[in-house]
Amino acid sequence: MNSQTLWYLTRATGIVALVLLTATIVLGVVGAARAASPRWPRVVTAGLHKNLALTATALVAVHVITTVLDPFVSIGVVAAFVPFASDYRPIWLSLGAIAFDLLLAVLVTSLLRDRLNVRVWRAVHLLVYACWPIALWHGLGTGTDTKLGLVLGINIVCVLAVAAAIWWRLSLSPSRLLKATGAATMAIAMALTVVFVLAGPMRPGWPARAGTPPALLGLALLPASLG
Amino acid sequence: MRSALQNAISRRDDRLARTRRLSVGIATGATLASVGLAAVLGAAIPGHASTTRTTPGNSGSPADGSSGTKPTSQRTTGPSRTGLTPPTRHPGQPQPSSGSSGPPVVHSGGS
Numbered sequence: 331m332n333s334q335t336l337w338y339l340t341r342a343t344g345i346v347a348l349v350l351l352t353a354t355i356v357l358g359v360v361g362a363a364r365a366a367s368p369r370w371p372r373v374v375t376a377g378l379h380k381n382l383a384l385t386a387t388a389l390v391a392v393h394v395i396t397t398v399l400d401p402f403v404s405i406g407v408v409a410a411f412v413p414f415a416s417d418y419r420p421i422w423l424s425l426g427a428i429a430f431d432l433l434l435a436v437l438v439t440s441l442l443r444d445r446l447n448v449r450v451w452r453a454v455h456l457l458v459y460a461c462w463p464i465a466l467w468h469g470l471g472t473g474t475d476t477k478l479g480l481v482l483g484i485n486i487v488c489v490l491a492v493a494a495a496i497w498w499r500l501s502l503s504p505s506r507l508l509k510a511t512g513a514a515t516m517a518i519a520m521a522l523t524v525v526f527v528l529a530g531p532m533r534p535g536w537p538a539r540a541g542t543p544p545a546l547l548g549l550a551l552l553p554a555s556l557g
Numbered sequence: 558m559r560s561a562l563q564n565a566i567s568r569r570d571d572r573l574a575r576t577r578r579l580s581v582g583i584a585t586g587a588t589l590a591s592v593g594l595a596a597v598l599g600a601a602i603p604g605h606a607s608t609t610r611t612t613p614g615n616s617g618s619p620a621d622g623s624s625g626t627k628p629t630s631q632r633t634t635g636p637s638r639t640g641l642t643p644p645t646r647h648p649g650q651p652q653p654s655s656g657s658s659g660p661p662v663v664h665s666g667g668s
Contacts, residue, residue, distance in 0.1 A: 334599070335595075338595040338596075338598050338599045339591070339595050341594075341595070341598050342590075342591045342592070342593075342594035342595035342598060343591045345594060346587050346590050346591045346594060349587075349590075350583075350587055353583075371572055373569070373572050373573070373576070374572055374575060374576050374579070377572075377573065377576035377577075377580070378576055378579055378580060378583075381576070381577075381580035381583070381584070382580070382583060385580070385583060385584045385587055388584075389587060389591065392591075474602070475598060475601075475602050478598075478601055478602055480597065480601070
């Protein structure tokens, strides 16, 4: 398997993992709201939520492995878990490491749920609401294909799906304060994401501004005005 | 009473089996989607190993690390289309010097 294949697999598994993580969150929100129907009982929602999370984690593992194996950029195993351990787009790669750590924490505590205090498990489980946007920003900032219509479309659908699920969940809450806070947080997060995409990855010179090492960009050969 | 219990167990087993079938289907679909998406990306954008001669600063040029908006006619895709071989240079190694007077050779940004 050559470097090119690894690169494409890294991108593809990352994108599909985000889609699965999105579906996992939507199912989690539906399950938390105890929504069910005769044709779609809660046990199916809970089972799918768990299995989708495991599948997403497996894909993230493949994403990490192909990244580490790709010889083009020197991203070590440590950088997959520890933020700022690589000099390749350090901020955006670190977001991936943080998202991976959060995902592992949620996964491990869920597998050990019977042995944990419910409050502890729930507190850790809510971290997934931080994991998902961090993973999204990691993909937007690190990915070199953010401009591609297909990838951009997938990201938009994922954002809208999670936003709709959270909005629906908030609408069921009796607390007006929670509704207002949640809606405001969501709106700000979405606005920041749109601004970031338009001002960052969609603009020329993003790889240089994102922190791609000059040796990879060939910046030594480019005019200083670039980026 | 026993019949009701058996019915409940049967329903539960059916639901669990349905969940398993759905999960296996989704996992298979995700695997196929990953491979398919990798192929689509391979056809749509240049990998990090592709090189092209381009005017610096063009929007969507490989210098931006993403050529998704670049016209197909100008796009340089993977080695199979260009005949270019992936660089064996490690990121830490120095850039090979270029004596040509033409536009610079630009590597796209990587993964």
